[in-house]
Amino acid sequence: MPSDFAPISALLILSVAVSLIIVFISRLLGPFHPTTRKLSPYESGMQPFGEAIRRIPVKFYRIAVLFILFDVEVIFFLPWAVVFRDFKLYGLAVMGVFFFVLMIGFVYEWKVGGLEWD
Amino acid sequence: MFEAPSIGDLNIAATLPATLLALGACIFLLVDLFVPKDRKYITALLAAAGLLTSLVLALLSLMNIIEFGSGETAFAGLYIADQFTDVVNVVVLFTGLMGVLVAYNYLDRIGKQRGEYYYLLLFTTVGVMFMGSAGDLVTVFVALELLSIPLYILSGFRWPQEQSEESALKYFILGAFSSGFLVYGIAMIYGATGTTEFRGIWLAVDEIIAQDLSSKYLLLLGAGLTLVGLGFKVAAVPFHMWTPDVYQGAPTSVVAYMSVAAKVGGFAALVRVFASGMSNFVLDGATAAAWQDTMWLIAALTMILGNLVAIVQTDLKRLFAYSSIAHAGYILTAVAAAGSAAVTNEAAQAVAIYLAAYAFTNIGVFAVIISVEKDDSSNTGLDSLRGMSRTQPLLAASMTLFMFSLTGIPLTAGFVGKWFVFKSAIAADLFPVAVIGVLTSLVSAYYYLRIVWLMYFEEGEPQVYIPWPLASAISLAVVGTLLLGIFPYLLQEMAQDIVLAFGR
Numbered sequence: 001m002p003s004d005f006a007p008i009s010a011l012l013i014l015s016v017a018v019s020l021i022i023v024f025i026s027r028l029l030g031p032f033h034p035t036t037r038k039l040s041p042y043e044s045g046m047q048p049f050g051e052a053i054r055r056i057p058v059k060f061y062r063i064a065v066l067f068i069l070f071d072v073e074v075i076f077f078l079p080w081a082v083v084f085r086d087f088k089l090y091g092l093a094v095m096g097v098f099f100f101v102l103m104i105g106f107v108y109e110w111k112v113g114g115l116e117w118d
Numbered sequence: 119m120f121e122a123p124s125i126g127d128l129n130i131a132a133t134l135p136a137t138l139l140a141l142g143a144c145i146f147l148l149v150d151l152f153v154p155k156d157r158k159y160i161t162a163l164l165a166a167a168g169l170l171t172s173l174v175l176a177l178l179s180l181m182n183i184i185e186f187g188s189g190e191t192a193f194a195g196l197y198i199a200d201q202f203t204d205v206v207n208v209v210v211l212f213t214g215l216m217g218v219l220v221a222y223n224y225l226d227r228i229g230k231q232r233g234e235y236y237y238l239l240l241f242t243t244v245g246v247m248f249m250g251s252a253g254d255l256v257t258v259f260v261a262l263e264l265l266s267i268p269l270y271i272l273s274g275f276r277w278p279q280e281q282s283e284e285s286a287l288k289y290f291i292l293g294a295f296s297s298g299f300l301v302y303g304i305a306m307i308y309g310a311t312g313t314t315e316f317r318g319i320w321l322a323v324d325e326i327i328a329q330d331l332s333s334k335y336l337l338l339l340g341a342g343l344t345l346v347g348l349g350f351k352v353a354a355v356p357f358h359m360w361t362p363d364v365y366q367g368a369p370t371s372v373v374a375y376m377s378v379a380a381k382v383g384g385f386a387a388l389v390r391v392f393a394s395g396m397s398n399f400v401l402d403g404a405t406a407a408a409w410q411d412t413m414w415l416i417a418a419l420t421m422i423l424g425n426l427v428a429i430v431q432t433d434l435k436r437l438f439a440y441s442s443i444a445h446a447g448y449i450l451t452a453v454a455a456a457g458s459a460a461v462t463n464e465a466a467q468a469v470a471i472y473l474a475a476y477a478f479t480n481i482g483v484f485a486v487i488i489s490v491e492k493d494d495s496s497n498t499g500l501d502s503l504r505g506m507s508r509t510q511p512l513l514a515a516s517m518t519l520f521m522f523s524l525t526g527i528p529l530t531a532g533f534v535g536k537w538f539v540f541k542s543a544i545a546a547d548l549f550p551v552a553v554i555g556v557l558t559s560l561v562s563a564y565y566y567l568r569i570v571w572l573m574y575f576e577e578g579e580p581q582v583y584i585p586w587p588l589a590s591a592i593s594l595a596v597v598g599t600l601l602l603g604i605f606p607y608l609l610q611e612m613a614q615d616i617v618l619a620f621g622r
Binding site: 090100 | 122123144147148
């Protein structure tokens with residue numbers, strides 16, 4: 001039923017309204033004297049230099065991607081561990097299949113040298 | 119208290135062809151790690167054996183010789199094992215087998231003989247199989263990802279060649295976009311009906327229409343977004359932009375497989391979601407489902423644009439990319455016809471028949487392109503076929519047969535497919551789109567038959583390279599195209615038990 005989603009839309013409207021009000025109230029009530037220093041990205045004295053986007057070794061991306069493997073594992077294992085007793089043998093079998101597929105990926109990345117830095 | 123299901127309830131036996139292949143792919147991946155670099159034929163053989171085993175099982179199930187498992191659903195309704203599943207399984211497993219055959223020597227030539235190719239191909243095949251047997255929108259989504267992600271990697275398999283990398287990146291970015299549309303559509307459908315299972319959706323749609331609830335608008339939005347997501351996968355206009363670039367850049371053996379497998383998966387899901395789940399979504403006293411008009415408009419646009427733009431192409435891979443767009447239009451015609459309640463089953467059968475006929479012919483075409491392609495992936499222009507009938511009479515004859523089949527000339531598989539598609543469109547009173555289909559088929563004859571002209575009536579000395587796996591793939595394609603064309607009842611009998619419409 002669409003009416004079931006009414007609280008969500010109320011929350012949506014409310015959160016947008018509150019954030020807008022906060023932004024505008026501080027602008028309306030507070031003192032406002034802009035200077036170059038105040039408008040610069042870092043206010044406390046540092047002279048900004050260079051760009052925010054710099055070249056990073058691609059290895060870091062690889063590590064981040066490989067990390068997903070363990071990330072997903074933890075995300076699924078934690079709730080499973082909480083209700084493990086209720087699922088009995090069925091839960092163990094299903095998680096075993098999941099773990100098997102995950103471990104294949106792990107063995108692959110290990111064997112092809114994905115975990116080595118150089 | 120939550121009651122855990124038992125493993126027996128899952129009815130895993132009913133999913134045997136698909137799960138066996140998935141398990142096989144996982145094991146081959148591990149085996150391949152210990153296969154030395156110069157002996158990758160072992161992985162290729164294993165992959166072919168796995169595909170063949172599953173193909174035999176699926177064929178036995180298709181011909182009702184063996185019934186796997188008990189009942190039609192498995193995994194608590196996530197998987198449906200009916201006649202449509204069997205047809206999709208057989209078509210895609212055959213395509214996979216052909217994919218291995220055309221790839222083996224090609225990979226050697228381009229210096230990319232790696233085991234990854236074969237098990238990524240297996241994973242894609244498993245994705246298509248699960249898509250064809252989806253009983254739930256969640257299965258559709260997971261299977262779509264399983265189908266797409268290996269294809270993104272395979273498209274870029276020719277790294278560091280720039281074209282190949284470009285095609286992989288384009289396919290990946292646009293594919294991620296379309297997945298987003300699909301998920302959003304699924305969320306909308308779930309919001310409107312409160313379930314993701316097709317049968318549940320069908321029942322909920324009945325109730326929404328009967329009581330004229332406002333959630334019908336939400337459902338309409340969901341149907342539209344789902345159509346966008348799946349329309350991308352099957353390369354329907356206006357979501358076709360990626361196709362020519364990806365087909366041209368990706369390794370030809372990948373294109374041969376992908377041009378059929380991705381389409382089979384996409385159309386299987388379209389038929390499941392729309393013909394099966396939402397065939398009763400009839401608004402405001404209309405005679406057909408609300409999505410029918412959109413669907414046939416897209417089908418008409420796809421046929422027109424695909425066929426017209428193909429005329430001016432000079433590169434074979436690009437030409438057949440547009441040709442594959444045009445054929446997506448023909449199949450979409452049948453999907454649109456499924457919107458009329460009385461024609462739903464007939465239209466679903468037409469889709470299955472067309473996909474089977476298309477699989478044989480299209481893989482054959484790309485196998486011929488592989489044979490003329492040079493090792494540095496050049497020489498795929500139209501000129502590379504010039505005068506082929508002198509030096510390679512058999513190859514030229516095969517290519518001619520494929521061209522006839524794609525045009526839809528009788529006694530070839532393509533004619534049978536088109537016959538059933540247009541028949542279902544007329545049965546559903548979609549006369550304009552049927553007329554457009556026939557007219558655009560006439561247009562397509564120009565560029566298909568020009569290839570035949572080039573091979574037979576122009577001078578040239580084409581260099582071809584046909585090792586036996588490629589030759590056997592082309593022969594299989596020829597036999598299939600002829601057999602299905604001369605004995606259309608083979609296809610008809612295979613498809614006639616397909617029942618996708620839910621009964622009241």
